[in-house]
Amino acid sequence: MASAQTLIVPGPEGDREVRLSSPDKTVWPATDAGEAITKADLAAYLMAVGEPFLRALNDRPVTLQRVRDGIGGEIFYSKNPPKGVPEWAATTMVTYPSGRSHPQLVVHELATAVWAAQMGTVTFHPWPVRSGDNDHPDEIRIDLDPQPGLGFAEIVEVARGLREVMTEVGLTPFVKTTGSRGVHIFAAIEPRLEFLEVRHAVIGIARELERRMPDLVTTAWWKEERGQRIFVDFNQATRDRTLAAAWSPRVLPGGPVSVPMTWDQLGSVGPDELTVRTVPEWLAEHGDAWEHLHDEAGTIDGAYALWEADLERGLGELNFPPDHPKMPGEPPRVQPSKKVAEHWDEDGNRIDG
Template structure:
């Protein structure tokens, strides 16, 4: 196994930088019946091939790094603090977490930094939905359509098309990509005017409207025991410190699938498992990047937020936050419905002690 190789790649302002890639022959994704093994060097070559569109989604944003030790079958962990040894040409930005604490996160503006993160074992890149000039006001709506067991990809496509209609009706321009797994991600660029909680509420408004239209297909139920086989519209991906895999990012799954932007016309024809580190560069060469103009005309989120407000007037309130998020006003009890004893909780969702 080779000890190391040196890669040359553009850094900030296009100036070439050298990145040391240690153990380039180290296997990141092992071979399977369908595809050959992918090494660290192969991953670097993939990132170089898709760098232009991938960096459009990463640059000028805080990025959480999903890293591995020993390949995808080894330890998997997330880096929110920049890894040690960040190159001098890279930059960071200060972000605030739900706990109120703040610390810097890495910004991946250029191919040299992208390759350095791969050297550090990064396999999936998770950008925040904000720009570094304002890390508190999202400039993207992001919705994850998460199918429960028993649902085919065609069902997810149907849900995504329904969501597209809802979003267009309130003035948003939705774009779609595969997740690299069984679901679909729907994004829309927005003017960065509202903070995270308000954007989350707007997403809940969209999700509930979709649920009303497709009640047998989708659900906003946070607890899995209440979802059945319906597709979960994951509104909590709009919560502060929640991120989705970047467009063109590989995923930590056998076969090295990639989260690939597609057109709405292509969505019903793609086979997500066939878009991988091996095949995505050729797909990009043939079809181009349908997300190139994602931020050309950001929409206003007012219409989506109005759905939330209308639901509040109907008596529909807050939904559960992720378990690591501080308890929020009006949030339902953080206990599975099947385990809930009503007299142990007050009307605000707080446990009654004693």
Template sequence: MPDAAVTLTASGPDGATVEVRLTSPDKVVWPATDHGPAVTKTDLTAYLSAVAAPMLRGLADRPVTLQRVRGGIEGEEFYSKNPPKGVPQWSRTTMVTYPSGRRHPQLVIDDEATLLWTAQMGTVTWHPWPVRSGDNDRPDEVRIDLDPQPGRAFADVVEAARGLREVMTEAGLTPYVKTTGSRGVHVFAPVRTRLEFLEVRHAVIGLARELERRLPDLVTTAWWKEERGERIFVDFNQATRDRTLAAAWSPRILPGAPVSVPLTWDQLGEVAPAELTVHTVPGWLAQHGDPWERMHDEPDEVDGAYALWEADLERGLGELSFPPDHPKMPGEPPRVQPSKKVAEHWDEHGNRVES
């Protein structure tokens, strides 16, 4: 017999108390591992309530993609871009445009009650867009994912992150860092909402290429995995429309229920990411606070990073590959694995030549 549903009380819009129904509260979402006990739906909602204040700072007023599961993390996984059925009357949505030109509403999570309701709907990881609901075309955050290839230790990622911090600071940005909940690191910077996605992406490419010049044996901007070797990939495409990263304080769909946790730059490298889980992070937050609390108080201009892109254009460097779900873009390299590319089948603009 299924566990009896329980009713949670949470803060809704304008601080009003709202009731959220939680079915199957003892259902296991993350099975137990050698590193910790299982996480049930009740455990997850208790975690979300404990971190709601800082987590909502990264979610509120943004379109959010929900990474959901059926049957826990070992069951079916899927992403919800359309709001799930039964969105509470107190919640809201915002219209977003996708790379294909398709438009539809996407859920905005402004309050604890909506956050808990999404957990009831099987959400395990929350993915906010880098835009605000009032202007869904101009990012207010630069986001860079440092993705280590097999063979790299976390200490190598820390070295790359510190190098990226230096490049971003020289470009006039204020970088903030968090663990990914996996093997990498995410670096963010708040920016004024002046440039649209493609321009911000070009600014990020400028930063990535400058980091690659400084640390050529450690990092790479190579889109194709066969060209990366053991280097750390600087994922410039996280600045592209409809590409998102796990929210700060969000659990990840990985064994042990790890969490993506903001750190100070001094803390980076001093704490093992695997130790930051749904079970331990509430205590970590209570002890250390949220280093991202005031991140958006004084956003920066992205001009310095964009100047790096323009300087590379003068050097003869051009566009880099877009994700495969994007339309073919002007100047984009051929969308074919380099080892399978036949030169005479492609023109100078990266378009296939029909024989």
């Protein structure tokens, strides 16, 4: 096994040298579909998709999903930049739901991504903000999360329904596979509203989609209430919630990749066919379907109007992730099947004793 390899990575300020230790180390074990994928293979993949991958990451704080001993070993997230970050790598200060702040890595050039792979990073999770303003998202991101028993055809059907809703409210939706079972839909927005308001706009979109496709779509936060439907994960719009970047590999068997597609392409290829081994050829043949995602930012006003209309109908706040502080109007943070009504007040606060 080779002990180390030095890669020459071109960048905006000239070539960088990135040392790759144990390049033959397995990241993804071999499967029936193909041979093992090594750290050197991962670095080569990142360089092959470098231009569109940087478009997805550039100028954004990034959380790194890292592994020890490949995807079968320990998997953990790095929000602080890993130790030994090169002096030429950029960072930006971000604030978390708890109110604390610390720097996160910003991938301004491909060498930073390759160095992160050297440090065990497999999946890159960028925030929906730019480093110059970490409080006002410039993207709406919606995750369609299928419950057990649903196939990819149903996910595609719901994604097309979501496209209609988003287009009607003035957004231009772009779609990608997740690298797993679902799909992600993004839209560029003007960075005017803060996270809570963007989340409310996403809830407005999600509820409208649920009204149109009640047999296939749910906004129920608790899994026991979702049934065999596709959950529109509105909480991906909250602060410190991120999705895998376009063109990023995933920590899943076989080395799958989250791949942007045109709406016509969606459903024409199975997500398990798009891997670290196959995606460079896909990109060479089809190009980057998200190249123009940020050419023109849409307005979020129409989506936010859906939220306001639902407020008038008597629909209010939905549950936040458990690591967020309790929010005004939030429903009780307890599974409906375990809720005892007299233990909760009308504002969703627990009454002790």
